Amino acid sequence: INDRILKIPRNIFSPTLSWMDVDEEELARQITLIEFKIYKKIKPTEYLNQAWNKPHLKHLAPNILKLIRRFNHISEWTATKIVSPETIKKRVKVMTKMMSIAIHLRKLNNFNSLMSFIAAFNSSSVYRLKFTRAEIPKHITEVIYF
Numbered sequence: 626i627n628d629r630i631l632k633i634p635r636n637i638f639s640p641t642l643s644w645m646d647v648d649e650e651e652l653a654r655q656i657t658l659i660e661f662k663i664y665k666k667i668k669p670t671e672y673l674n675q676a677w678n679k680p681h682l683k684h685l686a687p688n689i690l691k692l693i694r695r696f697n698h699i700s701e702w703t704a705t706k707i708v709s710p711e712t713i714k715k716r717v718k719v720m721t722k723m724m725s726i727a728i729h730l731r732k733l734n735n736f737n738s739l740m741s742f743i744a745a746f747n748s749s750s751v752y753r754l755k756f757t758r759a760e761i762p763k764h765i766t767e768v769i770y771f
Contacts, residue, residue, distance in 0.1 A: 653729030
């Protein structure tokens with residue numbers, strides 16, 4: 626069977642496996658599965674009175690707080706991965722992959738993680754990379770920036 630159809634990297638058991646080796650759709654699926662485990666634990670009462678925003682009521686919304694921390698973690702991770710490469714060529718490759726993951730998150734209706742990626746793309750450290758952004762394929766940027 627073709628590995629591309631299964632979306633499994635050839636070096637799946639390699640100690641040198643990197644997130645860049647994994648297909649964008651599979652990364653989006655895994656992000657969605659991890660997030661769903663948190664989301665399904667949220668009880669309707671956690672939404673009452675915006676408990677997650679009030680220091681004296683935070684204990685009433687532990688799963689919403691977990692989801693918020695997850696959002697921030699994904700956003701920070703995404704921005705860090707984009708700005709870390711030293712050359713424009715490498716940054717373009719990473720940013721294109723991140724945008725592709727975001728497109729797959731949209732297809733999976735994972736709007737929370739999608740928004741965390743968009744937050745990363747709009748963060749000051751990423752947004753100022755105009756030369757990197759200019760090199761992203763148009764078919765990717767048209768979908769991300771509607």
